Amino acid sequence: MTVYTATSLKSELNERGWRLTPQRETILQVFQNLPKAKHLSAEELYHLLQGEGENISLSTIYRTLKLMARMGILRELELAEGHKHYELNQPYPHHHHHLICVRCNKTIEFKNDSILKTGTKTAQKEGYHLLDCQLTIHAVCPMCQRALLPI
Amino acid sequence: MTVYTATSLKSELNERGWRLTPQRETILQVFQNLPKAKHLSAEELYHLLQGEGENISLSTIYRTLKLMARMGILRELELAEGHKHYELNQPYPHHHHHLICVRCNKTIEFKNDSILKTGTKTAQKEGYHLLDCQLTIHAVCPMCQRALLPI
DNA sequence: GAATTGATTGTGTATCATTCTCATTAAAGA
DNA sequence: TCTTTAATGAGAATGATACACAATCAATTC
Secondary structure, three states: OOOOOHHHHHHHHHHOOOOOOHHHHHHHHHHHOOOOOOOEOHHHHHHHHHHOOOOOOHHHHHHHHHHHHHHOOEEEEEOOOOOEEEEEOOOOOOOOEEEEEOOOOOEEEEOOHHHHHHHHHHHHHHOOEEEEEEEEEEEEOHHHHHHOOOO | OOOOOHHHHHHHHHHOOOOOOHHHHHHHHHHHHOOOOOOEOHHHHHHHHHHOOOOOOHHHHHHHHHHHHHHOOEEEEEOOOOOEEEEEOOOOOOOOEEEEEOOOOOEEEEOOHHHHHHHHHHHHHHOOEEEEEEEEEEEEOHHHHHHOOOO
């Protein structure tokens, strides 16, 4: 949960014998310029880049998202739409969690500092190196409760 | 997060105009008899049932798992293997969370009562009806840290 | 307890997110 | 500048999950 620049990304990649490519730099930038509370799927990122004239292949997008998630740069979110979403993995005070309606998929972000503390402590206790820590609440939103729709 | 019996499952289904079938009852039983800390994927459940001579189709398994998750009977876990896992959604004191190594997928369960309290409070504040609440910690386990393997 | 209704099942097929293959390209270090 | 090998792009392959539909049967009604 560090704040990354192209330079710090480059040195962290090079340390492991990997490379900073224009594609990776571009993708990092997209996430850094994304409005708050906005997250992207692979497909969405692909089309967003297409729209900006950046032709990065879908394969590379998938590879880069996975890489950055495993480096702790991005968070991988499971928001119940059947595909993953990604957002910058930001430290306090931007760190947040998700409350998801399992019926309509409406998602609310919320903050709670003690959760990150719990996560940090738990990982530390087991000797794990923390990358991300997210509380996911599955629930039924007020509208869907009233709707009495099939599950 | 209630404890279900075949009877209580039946009445909850019937309330909504749905039915208790032998397949649904069998699947509930499997989860109730599962050892602690054990969770199943759709495919695993399918083969487990096959082994017991219960021929429930894979479609029905998928449908039932989804239904029960949306009713709050089961928890849907994303444990990084590329497919979902399910376990009984048990209340305090069995409620727990997961610490996952993103490299080798080794998973540790841990308990923390304050998280469920936070989840309950958050859902309530927004008027959501809570189904499940899980803290997922993504991290790198001690062995994988030493291994210096590719991400 | 027989008849009715429509929810549920099973089989096979379709879908769609994600990963893989492999030839080509191009970062990084010498 | 040259060498090495990681990374990319295009398309094919994979695999988890959803769907369609005819047949079945759980719950309710008479």
